[in-house]
Amino acid sequence: MDGNVAPLDLICKLANDYDALVMVDDCHATGFLGKTGRGTEEHFNLMPGSVDIINSTLGKALGGASGGYTTGPIELVHLLRQRARPYLFSNSLPPPVVACASKVFDLLMGADGFAEKIRENTIRFRSKMTEAGFTISGDPHHPICPVMLGDARLAAVFADEMLDRGIYVISFSYPVVPKDKARIRVQMSASHRFEDIDRTVEAFTQVGKRLGVIE
Structure with a gap:
């Protein structure tokens, strides 16, 4: 709402000092923050994997439709597939929504700037x-x-x-x-x-x- 950016570099350093995990809700960064739009992690030039769990949306910058995703360790992904209520008890995303989000990722990965x-x-x-x-x-x-x-x-x-x-x-x-x-x-x-x-x-x-x- 305020256009603020969390000091993720300092948060990751603190988490490393205390052997803690870092989870980021990147809904207001995915697709536009960072050199290639990869979000807050890229914005601070952090190494890939510095953030343990990233939750984000397929709406907003990625087409403005619906749906979202969570990335993280494979063990977490398996757990979410078995226990996450929005995943288990929601209808699958309509194919056009998936296609739209996939195309946006292609555009971001391309050379269109x-x-x-x-x-x-x-x-x-x-x-x-x-x-x-x-x-x-x-x-x-x-x-x-x-x-x-x-x-x-x-x-x-x-x-x-x-x-x-x-x-x-x-x-x-x-x-x-x-x-x-x-x-x-x-x-x-x-x-x-x-x-x-x-x-x-x-x-x-x-x-x-x-x-x-x-x-």
């Missing part, structure tokens, strides 16, 4: 919004870019006015986020062009000035 494009778009949006006077929460390289507004009503009105300008963004307020932490969450995509980002920043600036968010 999707992860790099997302990083470029993220840096452009965050830097231009900051220059315009907005407060953007989270890690400077995370494509989830929360534009912090504070007031719930203000965030809702702001989002409506953005839609009037042809920009679809979502406002979040309590209880989804803490009180007085209302924001508009913008998510960068590899499909966005620099012109799209600049147009969005211009719309934010116009609405922000009209509503007294920025000068």
Whole structure:
């Protein structure tokens, strides 16, 4: 929700010192964080296998549909196949969903530079919004870019006015986020062009000035 990145390198070091296992829920990193979109582990340049268990989703960056996965030691995989309730008591994923997710993995493993494009778009949006006077929460390289507004009503009105300008963004307020932490969450995509980002920043600036968010 905040576009933060856990200090996984330090967590893994601490786990190594105490002979502990590390499990990561990488749903908000898979497909775009890291040089080739492999997630938080790659983002910190950790050796493959530094994280013992990774749980993630086939939705969001991997097609936005449904389903998920868990990776880890083969013993864990065997155990989950016998004991994990979502695996045992859920219907199988529809073949089109599996095909879509598989294709996304192929694209990420290819040479199309999707992860790099997302990083470029993220840096452009965050830097231009900051220059315009907005407060953007989270890690400077995370494509989830929360534009912090504070007031719930203000965030809702702001989002409506953005839609009037042809920009679809979502406002979040309590209880989804803490009180007085209302924001508009913008998510960068590899499909966005620099012109799209600049147009969005211009719309934010116009609405922000009209509503007294920025000068």
